[in-house]
Amino acid sequence: MLREDITEAIRLAVLEELAAHGYGRMSIEAVARRAGVGKTAVYRRWPSKLRLVIDVVSAVAVQDVAIPDTGTLRGDVRDLLGKIARALRDPLATQIVPDLLAEAARNPDIARTLEAALRDTQQSVVTEVLGNAAARGELPAGADADLALDLITGPLYWRLAVARTTLPADYLDDLAAATTAALTAPRTTRDG
Amino acid sequence: MLREDITEAIRLAVLEELAAHGYGRMSIEAVARRAGVGKTAVYRRWPSKLRLVIDVVSAVAVQDVAIPDTGTLRGDVRDLLGKIARALRDPLATQIVPDLLAEAARNPDIARTLEAALRDTQQSVVTEVLGNAAARGELPAGADADLALDLITGPLYWRLAVARTTLPADYLDDLAAATTAALTAPRTTRDG
DNA sequence: CCACGTCGGAACGCAACCGTTTCGTCGTGG
DNA sequence: CCACGACGAAACGGTTGCGTTCCGACGTGG
Numbered sequence: 001m002l003r004e005d006i007t008e009a010i011r012l013a014v015l016e017e018l019a020a021h022g023y024g025r026m027s028i029e030a031v032a033r034r035a036g037v038g039k040t041a042v043y044r045r046w047p048s049k050l051r052l053v054i055d056v057v058s059a060v061a062v063q064d065v066a067i068p069d070t071g072t073l074r075g076d077v078r079d080l081l082g083k084i085a086r087a088l089r090d091p092l093a094t095q096i097v098p099d100l101l102a103e104a105a106r107n108p109d110i111a112r113t114l115e116a117a118l119r120d121t122q123q124s125v126v127t128e129v130l131g132n133a134a135a136r137g138e139l140p141a142g143a144d145a146d147l148a149l150d151l152i153t154g155p156l157y158w159r160l161a162v163a164r165t166t167l168p169a170d171y172l173d174d175l176a177a178a179t180t181a182a183l184t185a186p187r188t189t190r191d192g
Numbered sequence: 193m194l195r196e197d198i199t200e201a202i203r204l205a206v207l208e209e210l211a212a213h214g215y216g217r218m219s220i221e222a223v224a225r226r227a228g229v230g231k232t233a234v235y236r237r238w239p240s241k242l243r244l245v246i247d248v249v250s251a252v253a254v255q256d257v258a259i260p261d262t263g264t265l266r267g268d269v270r271d272l273l274g275k276i277a278r279a280l281r282d283p284l285a286t287q288i289v290p291d292l293l294a295e296a297a298r299n300p301d302i303a304r305t306l307e308a309a310l311r312d313t314q315q316s317v318v319t320e321v322l323g324n325a326a327a328r329g330e331l332p333a334g335a336d337a338d339l340a341l342d343l344i345t346g347p348l349y350w351r352l353a354v355a356r357t358t359l360p361a362d363y364l365d366d367l368a369a370a371t372t373a374a375l376t377a378p379r380t381t382r383d384g
Numbered sequence: 385c386c387a388c389g390t391c392g393g394a395a396c397g398c399a400a401c402c403g404t405t406t407c408g409t410c411g412t413g414g
Numbered sequence: 415c416c417a418c419g420a421c422g423a424a425a426c427g428g429t430t431g432c433g434t435t436c437c438g439a440c441g442t443g444g
Contacts, residue, residue: 001442003390022294024216027431038392043433099294101354102214105287111356119355146357147347147366151374154346155339162293162349163311164303165338174339174379181377182343182370193412195420221401230422235403388443396435405426413418 002045009035010042014056019095023053023103023110054113057100061117065125073133073183078176080125080152085172088160098161122149130183139184151182194237201227202234206248211287215245215295215302246305249292253309257317265325265375270368272317272344277364280352290353314341322375331376343374 013035017026028049032039046052068079088094097118104111126149133139155175159165205227209218220241224231238244260271280286289310296303318341325331347367351357 001390006391020298022214022216022298024214028433029431032392036392038394039433040393040435041391044390095294095297098290098297102291102294105290105356106212106214144366146360147363147370150347150351150355150367151370154348154350155342156346157350157354158346159342163342164297168338171339174336175342177379178339178343178374178377182374185370185373187366187369193420198421219401220403224422228422230424231403232405232423233421236420386444389441391440392438394435394437396433399432400430402429403426405424407424408422410421411419414416 006035006037006041007045010037010045010052011056011059013037014052015060015092015096018053018099019092022099026053028052050107050109053100054109057096058113058117064121067125067128069132071136073129073136073138074176074180076129076132077152077180077183078172080129081156081172081176081179084153084156085160085167088156094161094164119149122153126152133183143183144187148183151179155179198227198229198233199237202229202237202244203248203251205229206244207252207284207288210245210291211284214291218245220244242299242301245292246301249288250305250309256313259317259320261324263328265321265328265330266368266372268321268324269344269372269375270364272321273348273364273368273371276345276348277352277359280348286353286356311341314345318344325375335375336379340375343371347371 010031013031014026017031017034021030026049028042029039031052032042035042042052046055065083068076070076070079088097100110100114104114123145127145130139130143130145130148134141134143159167202223205223206218209223209226213222218241220231220234223244224234227234234244238247257275260268262268262271280289292302292306296306315337319337322331322335322337322340326333326335351359
């Protein structure tokens, strides 16, 4: 029977090593060292660094997002932005996510894991929020959920994970207003 | 006299190694191997991997962006989005940029280099475009250039460098329309 | 109470890379 | 035409990590 406390210590050590050195430089030896555990304990559980990381990341990322229902599109968008900002402000996430995304460009297994963890959950939430707005008449039906996700997630991700600057007061409110305007803007020629 | 053709071969090899393996896994030995060059030739030019990468990236990134002047805010935004999309579609850039951004979270030197290369040049362009729009009366004066940059760059970066999905036809047009709406949206309570 | 399996620790042989040094070759500037 | 310096190649000793194996200690389930 594998000891669960040790498994958990290894999982935590993996996250810390990922944040500190990135996937490329992360070594099993360093993970075991940080967890205060023999290398044997790690290899007894996972066959490779890739499987180890995929398992740990999957375990962390399964938190599903509650669908906001504030009664207005702008309120829902503001709610989503707040949740995304909180998630991206977690120091561990801010270090690890960009690193794994970069690694995903080379590694289909990691790409698939992140695809499932990041995009799919968000996609359904956005679709729901757009649907509610359409039902209230705030949006024409059949809005582009892919574009909407880009509009909602992109600016905040850029700001917090890429540029890494702090958020001024009212930033999220301003961004929610701007994003809502973007979502309600009429499409271009082809279907209008 | 250092031979310039060899310097150039090393620079190219660095970009290719960065794309293939990332900064963390990139080794001087592999760079020299790929360039068909002795390790000595590399160490004669740069003292460390960090300096090497910073020099190479700086050299590549100095391309300054022409400021669009189409006569409308939406036209200018569309023009910028096209340029950003073209830059982000370059396979080398798409592999290297996210990787270096992740590394920048751990390495102040790289962070500073990218800050100068990416954000500063874009910042001035956005400020100019907003100024022109304000002069035409399309925008209230004193718009938030930081927020504007996030709105313009974020969704495309998310789409092309993070989610890495292809762009549907008319995507850039739709995005330009949405982004323009976002830029012209009124701010929130504090100054309105 | 005993046997099994996990534990940490240490060592294995192997590979990659570090940054430096030495060597003989080549080509170019003075 | 000659000396200087950059060139590629090879080897240096040292470090780190790989994945595996063996060990004695511990503790828990049967």
